Amino acid sequence: MNIWFFNHYAVPTSLYPLARPYHFANHLQQKGHKVTIFAASSVHLSDKNLITDGRQMRAKRVDGIRYVFLKARNYEGNGLGRILNFFDYTIRLFTQTGKFNKPDVIMATSVHPLTCVAGIILAKKYHCPCVLEIADLWPLTLVEYGAMKEGQLVTRALYALEHWLYKKADAVIFTMFGGKEYIQDMGWEKDVDLDKIYYINNGVDLGIYHRQQKEDWLPDEDLDRKDTFKVMYTGSMGVANSVQDILDAAILLKEHKEIQFFLYGAGYQEEDLKKYKEEHHIDNVHFKGRVNKRFIPGILSRGNLNMLTGPSDRVSEYGMSMNKMFDYMASGHPTLSNIQTRNDIFVDNHCGMTIEEGSPQAMADGILKFAQMDPTEYETYCHNATETVKEYDFGYLTDRLEEILKKEVEEK
Structure with a gap:
């Protein structure tokens, strides 16, 4: 399979310690699959940027993994700059991915929901399945940490977007045990196929x-x-x-x-x-x-x-x-x-x-x-x-991921 990972923060682990996409990509390649990780050029929690010229995209192989860095501005804190950084990355998913060979499947990770929106839309364009990977419950996490309030218009809009993502995705992988319970508690099980809801926790190599x-x-x-x-x-x-x-x-x-x-x-x-x-x-x-x-x-x-x-x-x-x-x-x-x-x-x-x-x-x-x-x-x-x-060894977890991706490709 030709697999695309959309993950905003998945730069090489020497720059930012987000190891999950690297380990999945590494083990999938050992199984004979082709993997490309699309990440933002900005390095989270630092002032580094992997594109410092006018390019909108930069492809580079690091530690045996092919990365595509998409131009996104640097930011500090959680204000407007970070939100604009989200949009930078998402827009360039639409403008730059067409330069690469068509994928068999896209896995889009919800570091923020815009990545998942792009994954669903682009999967439709390329006639391939989109599997969402839910690492954070948006906007529930923001509500619990006081960044938003229940009942606000923007909060209700984000819940509606989250609901739409689960309906439109070909499959959803939660990184926490209770993904199905969450969907049921939200009352969304009527139009979300619970048989396409999976769980693959984080792990260790x-x-x-x-x-x-x-x-x-x-x-x-x-x-x-x-x-x-x-x-x-x-x-x-x-x-x-x-x-x-x-x-x-x-x-x-x-x-x-x-x-x-x-x-x-x-x-x-x-x-x-x-x-x-x-x-x-x-x-x-x-x-x-x-x-x-x-x-x-x-x-x-x-x-x-x-x-x-x-x-x-x-x-x-x-x-x-x-x-x-x-x-x-x-x-x-x-x-x-x-x-x-x-x-x-x-x-x-x-x-x-x-x-x-x-x-x-x-x-x-x-x-x-x-x-x-x-x-x-x-x-x-x-x-x-x-x-x-x-x-929870990544070799074992990758076997599970491969099984899910293959199933969705075969059923598409």
């Missing part, structure tokens, strides 16, 4: 992960100590990540000197969190800063318990698909989460626990439970994490 775990090593005396129970957090540090809860739990565990917290990552709340640590003399918390993702496997291998923190809201209710979840499981250690969801991968597979949201005491109790757990029970959690993550 275990071959790459295990190689990095052995070869990419950051020396750190704190991590190499054998007399401590190491609680690990990796990722962004913003309000939505609830890292504050970890610091508050650490305060409650200060008397347990053997329990130490290691926080890797950065974000706009980082300095406030560091100031809070100093003001409250939280000596058992260590901010390690942002590190290259290739070092994460080696870092997590030296921990004992991984922390997944965030809000419990109507979005998380339908399932979670954060990349770090699978890095955590691949580390072979249990995860403690405070995010409530209908489909809890950690609880359902007995490779972690989920506690009450927003309760430092519940978090402290959960950490202490793992720290003082009988070794045999603890090893059971570790074993289950190692076994469960095999179902």
